[in-house]
Amino acid sequence: xxxxxxxxxxxxxxxxxxxxxxxxxxxxxxxxxxxxxxxxxxxxxxxxxxxxxxxxxxxxxxxxxxxxxxxxxxxxxxxxxxxxxxxxxxxxxxxxxxxxxxxxxxxxxxxxxxxxxxxxxxxxxxxxxxxxxxxxxxxxxxxxxxxxxxxxxxxxxxxxxxxxxxxxxxxxxxxxxxxxxxxxxxxxxxxxxxxxxxxxxxxxxxxxxxxxxxxxxxxxxxxxxxxxxxxxxxxxxxxxxxxxxxxxx
Ligand code: PEP
Numbered sequence: 001x002x003x004x005x006x007x008x009x010x011x012x013x014x015x016x017x018x019x020x021x022x023x024x025x026x027x028x029x030x031x032x033x034x035x036x037x038x039x040x041x042x043x044x045x046x047x048x049x050x051x052x053x054x055x056x057x058x059x060x061x062x063x064x065x066x067x068x069x070x071x072x073x074x075x076x077x078x079x080x081x082x083x084x085x086x087x088x089x090x091x092x093x094x095x096x097x098x099x100x101x102x103x104x105x106x107x108x109x110x111x112x113x114x115x116x117x118x119x120x121x122x123x124x125x126x127x128x129x130x131x132x133x134x135x136x137x138x139x140x141x142x143x144x145x146x147x148x149x150x151x152x153x154x155x156x157x158x159x160x161x162x163x164x165x166x167x168x169x170x171x172x173x174x175x176x177x178x179x180x181x182x183x184x185x186x187x188x189x190x191x192x193x194x195x196x197x198x199x200x201x202x203x204x205x206x207x208x209x210x211x212x213x214x215x216x217x218x219x220x221x222x223x224x225x226x227x228x229x230x231x232x233x234x235x236x237x238x239x240x241x242x243x244x245x246x247x248x249x
């Protein structure tokens with residue numbers, strides 16, 4: 001009942017020539033059961049949107065400001081993302097939470113802004129290594145879920161991405177049991193807070209060192225509806241291999 005979703009986060013990578021990878025990705029038809037989202041840097045958004053027009057690939061932003069406009073030098077509003085062709089926006093990535101001191105209340109306000117502009121909010125959460133080792137993972141995720149997601153979530157406007165911080169860009173991946181435990185927990189909390197309609201239709205992505213060679217195993221875990229992919233989304237070949245593994249799972 002939930003469509004699968006492969007989301008690529010290019011982070012601060014990619015000049016104009018990187019769009020060749022997007023062109024190559026969009027040239028192959030998307031699998032019937034899988035949505036594809038690519039979030040390039042803001043400088044490439046408009047060009048990327050033009051490239052994917054009429055294909056199965058959608059474009060997203062990597063962050064937005066909580067306000068619609070105003071004196072916020074260097075920031076981008078959700079309306080601006082939508083105007084540039086974005087359909088979704090990543091919010092609360094651990095790199096934003098860390099480097100830009102974004103807390104749950106900022107993430108929640110940004111999600112509201114995204115929804116006002118008609119964008120799907122891909123809201124990220126995850127524990128640090130110290131929190132994992134102290135056996136606090138579910139408490140941390142429970143707090144971030146409660147604090148980061150506004151009340152009027154739906155299965156269309158919300159995607160949750162579970163991204164253990166220690167797995168991002170490190171090549172370390174939690175065990176299948178660890179991923180399953182957190183995804184089951186998120187599903188149960190979504191159902192409890194929003195009811196079964198929203199709880200069961202919201203997609204939950206895993207993110208953190210997803211690669212072509214571990215994708216099939218990760219996608220075999222119940223309640224993993226897809227992936228948020230950093231490094232491996234930068235090349236069409238690797239991202240396509242992950243998309244194929246997802247659609248076959
Ligand atoms: C990410 O940036 O969200 C991410 C999961 O990165 P990577 O796939 O490179 O670990």
